Every structure is written in structure tokens, then in C-alpha cells.
Amino acid sequence: MNENEKYKSIFDAIESNAEITIDTLTTRRHEKKAGKIKKAVCCFGAFAVLFLGSNVASYAKTGEFWVKSAFSFKSASGAEITVEEEQQDEFTSISTINIKTDGEEKDFFEVEDEKIYFTYNGAREDITDKCSEDTYFKHEFTDEDGLRHVLIVGGTPDKAGSAEYIISKDGELVFSDVSGAVPLGDLQMASQTIEIDCDEDGYNISTEEAFDELKEDVCQYEYYFEDDSAETLEDIMPEWLKKAEEDLNIIY
Amino acid sequence: MREPVENLIREYKNHLFAVAFSICKSASDADDVVQDTFMKYHFSKKQFSSEEHLKAWLLRVAINKAKDVNRSFWKQKSTSIEDYIETLELPEREDKDILSEVLALPEKYRIVIHLFYYEEYSVADIAKLLKLSESNVKIRLSRGRNMLRERLQEEWVYE
Numbered sequence: 001m002n003e004n005e006k007y008k009s010i011f012d013a014i015e016s017n018a019e020i021t022i023d024t025l026t027t028r029r030h031e032k033k034a035g036k037i038k039k040a041v042c043c044f045g046a047f048a049v050l051f052l053g054s055n056v057a058s059y060a061k062t063g064e065f066w067v068k069s070a071f072s073f074k075s076a077s078g079a080e081i082t083v084e085e086e087q088q089d090e091f092t093s094i095s096t097i098n099i100k101t102d103g104e105e106k107d108f109f110e111v112e113d114e115k116i117y118f119t120y121n122g123a124r125e126d127i128t129d130k131c132s133e134d135t136y137f138k139h140e141f142t143d144e145d146g147l148r149h150v151l152i153v154g155g156t157p158d159k160a161g162s163a164e165y166i167i168s169k170d171g172e173l174v175f176s177d178v179s180g181a182v183p184l185g186d187l188q189m190a191s192q193t194i195e196i197d198c199d200e201d202g203y204n205i206s207t208e209e210a211f212d213e214l215k216e217d218v219c220q221y222e223y224y225f226e227d228d229s230a231e232t233l234e235d236i237m238p239e240w241l242k243k244a245e246e247d248l249n250i251i252y
Numbered sequence: 253m254r255e256p257v258e259n260l261i262r263e264y265k266n267h268l269f270a271v272a273f274s275i276c277k278s279a280s281d282a283d284d285v286v287q288d289t290f291m292k293y294h295f296s297k298k299q300f301s302s303e304e305h306l307k308a309w310l311l312r313v314a315i316n317k318a319k320d321v322n323r324s325f326w327k328q329k330s331t332s333i334e335d336y337i338e339t340l341e342l343p344e345r346e347d348k349d350i351l352s353e354v355l356a357l358p359e360k361y362r363i364v365i366h367l368f369y370y371e372e373y374s375v376a377d378i379a380k381l382l383k384l385s386e387s388n389v390k391i392r393l394s395r396g397r398n399m400l401r402e403r404l405q406e407e408w409v410y411e
Contacts, residue, residue, distance in 0.1 A: 003369065003397075003400075004369050004372070006347075006350065007350075007354070007365075007366075007369035007370060008369065008370055009342075009343050009344075009347070010342055010343075010347045010350060010351050010354075011270045011274070011366070011370050013340050013341060013342050013343070013347075014266075014269065014270055014273055014340065015266050015269065016265055016266060016269035016279075016282065016283055016286055017279075017283070018265075018283040018286060018287060020261050020265060020286065020287055020290055021258075021261075022257065022258065022294065024287065025257070025287065025290055025291045025294050025295075028287055028288070028291055029291055029295060
């Protein structure tokens, strides 16, 4: 038996026991829309972490390769994000993002009696006049690690939303969370893959410039939606959020 | 063209389960992926140019969903992979070792290995399905096969 036949014979023995019918698919869809299964999608799907090239982490050069050490930070919503990078082999590194919350999402705005209030850190500021379908309220602060946190609230009282961006001292986007602004019911899945992989000639990544160039070549950012009506985050972003990202010069 | 989802479930459920399992290494997560994939198909209006196009789309959705499960903080860990492998009725004694080693490969190699060996896709088809270059696929396939050969030796006939 050759390796093809061997592999097939092994995986032919692996079968799903799940009963799948139109009824079970319909029930599952309702459960997802009701938010029961949204958490896993929300916390991975709506976070976009760009850690390659960030100066928050310390770089260590080993031979010809840049190996980034682990670093972590906290978002305004209370999530603790840890990024670790592991060099797998000569041309491949795997980056792992761990997102930990205490189970409670702490939003930094609330809507009451048709007014929008900014509520981060115990505040209660009426920001209704600053928010509309295409305008937003912005609050920013710098944490003890020198990371700049930008909190955005926009929209109308019946459709308000929020987003958070964390930017390094050098102006690079380290983290973004738009889960407060993007309609989660429509966002089935998002995946961001940043892979460092080489063809037979290899990439020379002995300099940080080459590293950044490589990142541009291989970065993939894909979203999938239930009815395939949207292909990118930009298709479902509200206008106020697009403006905020433009003003902040956010580039993924 | 569209096919009724019941036909696709009958035809492709185990294909999707196999590829999802090879990625997320958990039968319960793989079941979730399969259900979500068929759910996405059933409630979409997407049209397909051929049966091959439809199958490739299903596989691609399942692969991406399985990869997302792996990256999710809420990934299920209901049964260890070793315990699950023990429950399988595999043709030969050494097959459990082979399966363990296949599942121990890095994810990106496992995916191309599975599509190449189990789905019998060509390098070109795999590249198109995964939106990779053909040289990238060849490299992953080569490294994956070399790793298996080194780890399994006589148990894995290399041709």
C-alpha cells in the first residue's frame, strides 16, 4: 500500500456522528443569531491584531531571523491580549494571540432615553451631539507602557456603536476591536492570517525593512458572510467608523 | 447550479468532517464546523459553476471555519485526541501511530497533506482552493511528507 492509499484508509475510518438535517441547520442558525454562539466569533472574529512590525515588543536577532518575544496589554473593554511568536523552522513562524476576559464585556458607552453617554472609567458624559451616522466622539489616553488607546463612539441613539484602537509609540496599529460597531449577527467568521513563508529561493529577512515588506506580501484578511453579500469589513462598517479610521490613518 | 443541501450532506459530510478533524483535532469541534459549513451553504444564494466548484467551496469554508476554531479562545477540549484515536477502528495496528503523527504536523502542512492524499487534489487545485502559490503548496507538501517520513520511517512508505 503506498502513502496515498494508507492515508485514505486511515481517514476513511473517521466519520461524523452528528445528525445533520434542514431542521438542525435552521435551529443552529437561530441560536447563532440569538447570540448564544456569538462569543467565540466575536472575540476572535472582530479583533484584528497587527503585531508584526510593532515596536511594543522587543526584537531579538538570532542569526538571520527576527524573533519577537511575547507581550501583552489590556483593552478598554477589559480583555487581556497576549501575543506570542514562535519560530517554527527556518522559514516559518507561528504567532498566537490569546484573548482573555473575565466573562463580562465592559462597554464604554451606553444609551438611555435616546441619549448617548460616554462611560469609560466611571465617566458619564453626554456625547449625543457629537455622534451621528457619519460623525463620532473620540477619547484617547496613553497607558503606562506608552500605548495610545483611542476609544471611538458613533452612530445614532438607536444604532450607536464603539471601537477601540491601540497604537504603539511609533504610530503603528497594534490592536483593534470593532466588535462594538460591526453587526455581529451578520459576521459569521473572520480570519486574519499573517504567515511568513518562503519559496525555494527564500526571503532575506535579516533587516526589519525586509520583514515589513514580507508582511505586506503575505497578509490575508478575509471575512465570510451568510449571504455572501459582503466580502470585506469595509462593506459592513458604518460611515462614522470609516471616517474615524480615515482620520486616525488606520491601515490594516 | 445549486444542489439540495440534503444531497450534499449525504455526499460530503464525511469529507468535510475529515478535513475539519485533521485541522482542529477534535471530533466535536469538527462536527460543529461541518454543521456550520452546511448551514452557510443552505442559507446562502450562491450559485456554482459545477459540482467540482461546489465541493471546493464547501471544503474551503470548512477549512477556514476549522482554522478559526483552532484560534478561538473558546475552543472545546471535551475529549483528548489520544482518547479519541483509541476509539477508532483502524485497518492496521500501526495506523494509530500514523494518525497521531499526521495530526502532530503543523497545521499548514496538515491541510495540504490532507487535500493531496485524501481529496486527491493536484498541487494546482490545492493552490487555487487555498489561495496560495503553487510553489508554496509544493514546499508545504514536501516538508509535511519529509516530516512524516522521518517520524514514521517503515510505517510510512514514501514514493
